Amino acid sequence: MVQYNFKKITVVPPGKDFIDIILSRTQRQTPTVVHKGYAISRIRQFYMRKDHYKLALGQINTARNIIAKISKDYLRLLKYGDSLYRCKCLKVAALGRMCTVVKRISPSLAYLEQIRQHMARLPSIDPNTRTVLICGYPNVGKSSFMNKVTRADVDVQPYAFTTKSLFVGHTDYKYLRYQVIDTPGILDRPFEDRNIIEMCSITALAHLRAAVLFFLDISGSCGYSIAQQAALFHSIKSLFMNKPLVIVCNKTDLQPLEGLSEDDMKLVMEMKAEAMKTITQAVGPNEEGVLLTMSTLTDDGVMAVKNAACERLLEQRVDVKMKSKKMMDCLNRFHVAVPKPRDNKERPVCIPPAVLEARANAAAKEKKKLEKDIENENGGAGVYSASLKKHYILANDEWKEDILPEILDGHNVADFLDPDILVRCEELEREEGLRLEEQAAEDAFQIDGHELTQEQKEILAQIRKKKALLIQEHRMKKRTAESRPIVPRKFDKDRKFTTNRMGRQLSSMGVDPIAAINRARSQSRGRKRERSVSRAAADGDGMEIDGQQSNKKLRRTSRSRSRSRAPEEVIPGEGFKDSEQKKKAIKKAKASTRNRNKDARRGEADRVIPTLKPKHLFSGKRTLGKTSRR
Template sequence: MPCYNFKSITVVPSSKDFIDIVLSKTQRKTPTVIHPQYAIGRIRHFYMRKVKTCQQFYHDKLQTILTEFPKVEHRSRPGEDIKVRMCTVIKRQADNLKFLEDTRQHMSRLPSIDPDTRTIILCGFPNVGKSSFINKITRADVDVQPFPFTTKSLFVGHTDYKNLRWQVIDTPGVLNRPLDEHNTIEMLSITALAHLQAAVIYIMDLSEQCGYTIQQQLTLFQNLRPLFRNKPLVIAANKVDIKPFEALSEEDKQSINSIVQWHTDRQIRDPDRPIFVEMSTVTEVGLVTVRSVACDDLLAQRVQAKIRAAALPGSNVDISNRLYIAKPKPDGNKTDAPSRPPIIPDGVLDKQRRRMLKRLRIANSLQPSSQLEDEDEDSSKRCRTVRDREPEADPDEGFILNLREHWRIKCPEEANDIIPEILNGHNLIDLFDPEIEEKLNALEEQEAAFENAGFYDESELLKQENDPEMKKIRETAAKIREARALRVLESRARKQVRRPQVPRSARSVSVHKIHQELGELGLEVDMHEQGERGRSLKRAARARNSAPNLHREASIARASVSRSRSGLRDEKMHDTVKRMSKIAQRKVVTLARKGEGDRHIPTLKPKHLFSGKRGTGKTDRR
């Protein structure tokens, strides 16, 4: 990765801003008032403090600039008048400060190039297709125009090949002229070619639309050939969709074939002749081939370089390949190293021998011989393990592993006692019936007798359903369920007493609902056709101020109910609601809230009551 970061350099202010910053900071950091009773020494100290503070601020700002910029010499110029002279010096450095700021901005725009990673450099005449090539094979977005010298600086793109990250550098176009006549833009390309160890792709324009003939492009290639030394080199012939290689003149073909080697003939590689590949950035023909050839050559060169570096004595590259394996020196006149076989204890060898003999005895089913008897005598002396006791167990009962025999308790005979199981404070063994097996057998015999007698047949069940006693029992159960449902409904009704009740007169009732309710009550009302399909009758207009007619009092329209009283049954219910609303507003009124959503926290300690000196008669405030 790059070892520098120009973007972190602090912004360099202009001379005017520099003076304003330092003087303002000096005014803020030092005293500003001189009282008449001050002695002359204190006044002199007052001004000298300002001068030294101003000088320190200038020093800090300039030191920051000199430290962050690379290779900047530190210069100190003393002045006559301390404060005024420093400002004069800063004014004289206005051009230098502006130059440094422009340099910082330019360096911050430069791409971050890693000189140690895998790199591919594109070079050639202007307008031959270098920027189009980098846009195709990487994620870069370089400006492409039909006129030359569009690219005026280095552009970096990244691509992946064989699960490795590659950086591709697009350089400005280079003209065929002496080195001292190249401008700054062209020197960027030459510097990149000279100092970066990378694969070079020299792009040519076979159609000659860039404004340069093939002979001129080959001449530029020969002039730049010293910069390509010890670097993988590929010549990419671009714009073959306009003019392929076969359409060139015989002279141009011979000139190209005399210095290049086609990529199809790579089995017999000539290191002095670069690889020649045709491509087109418009049709994307040959782009992958150019990238693959350049990447493979660079990978092979990097591997060879690591191998050569590891082979050099005293090299610090790839230390793992140069590890020294120490071996014991030969004893006396022996030329070979002494024989040092592994040492195995005798006890381990005896165990291995006994294990092998035991396996042979089990495999061959042989009676123990004298040698096996010796082995059995040795085995009887050692402690018997669970594996030794397992073959001796009764095959009918099986081997039972007792994990309690090694328990360390005061009374070893109590190790195998049954541990009581406690459930809800009772010992389960107390609930165990010793005659449970006999009772279970009796129940099974009784069930078998019932099945043999046909007690569980379907005919018996049908007889029981038609039995008058069963019918009476079912009717009683239905009444019990109905009474239970009524009690549930009454309980729910009692719980809903405190809920707001909407008066019947305020409810919206449809004609269909009235017809349904009257039908349930047993009243036959024929209003289906009139209520649903008939036309609505319009009431005749009446005088608003006319005197009430006592004979038609019931037919007079009710006055519209206010929203504050809608949903309330009577005056008693209205008073209850009003009283509850007052109780709910007590907290809001007590805390002086604007409403339920007011969460403002006022000033708990006003500054005008809790600030100032504690004088006579003011201590009651605290």
């Protein structure tokens, strides 16, 4: 049985995502592995009456064929590739042509994604299950009836066209599940003048096998007269052919059916006659339950309408199955055996005596009293509260309901309880905390077993306090978004880390900062150009003009320093004895990379994965002997 579930249609990716999928799956392997490429396959076909939808699917099918042809052509070229580098170039060319084809169909892919989203918003209607369809003019009570008989929650408002699409609910009748569909209201006008909302109802009436409930507002509170509603019934009655039909006169709380005028009653009777013709074609002559009355406000007749529609639909489905050839083939396989009397002796129904005795014993046996029975005997819920302690296992059952034993082992328990026990516990905890702090302070002021002076203890305390603050600030930065790499001091715009600041901090702690400041300043380096000038002046090669060296001489010196050396020239510290030994090493290094370069590998990490299962080891029949070589 075909199941239509539009919500399970997979997302249609745009052209850019298709290209990313192709390239990512192709490059996931090593660069030397040759692939056929990615082909779009198994596109799900849907039948719709939109030419744009068919054109989009046609373009995708054409793109798939083009990509398959590109793959076939380049595979033929890959067979004659003389090196892996040539094969890689062919692979790149093939992927480029495939990506160009996919880019051209990007608008079609975007359109198909819009169609998928639109179809996902449609309700999941099963065209083969038992279905009850509700139709009629707007604001006649269709959605109210839907909410009464199903678990659906359709919006109900006192104006027309509140329902703008199909709503699906489910109800049960005789242990069978029925699908109830609420359709938007239909107006009596030409077919070409109806809008999309009305066409939803027309399409459902035309294509679904269902029992139809035509709602009729006999009170006129919907804004349309009975004559207009009757005209609509006669204009769409061709859609009711071969379907169980029930005319439902709604809002009888405002206007009973017996109180209608003669003209309106005549119109209703004519609709009933037309419904009888439709029912005769569907399930045979049956006048009962063709015209029903109800009120969704007072729930009068609501269940009768639902039962009548479900019963008529069930009769029609059973009748269709009984008339089919498949049913006759099944009946020919059954044989019902009916026993025939062998003599004239009467054999009445007999119950064995043992069964009667067991039944009597079971009735005489007292029924076990449950907690619910005890609750009902003592006033019911809210009056009687079940005891949770009655099943406690104690030495004495009298102890079960005790809140706290007063006498234990001959002593009064209350004599051993201090009324200020909580206050005393807090005092003990506070005293223990003070002792722990004193012990920690004593341990903190002792370094390597040597006692410090009072002044050193104060300085050490300040240092540790500062360290604790820095640690706390660092942890707070890690928890927030301020966790960033360390900024070099040359980018320290706020001047947080300076020698002056360090000197002030050391002076406040009673330490002479001169040695630390001089050490920090001595580590700073001069500018590169100044060093080069001073070095040239020391060599005596530079010609000074007014205390400065000539720029021409500086440029000449820098060019001489950057002059390239011969590859075989030995530089001190390289580990070679002479230039001959370095030549041999260079020659061996080139020989080791020759095969790698021929395979078009970028480095040692770009390795070749061989065939893990060679055919000559994993094909053919297995003979006697060991198989460890496999």
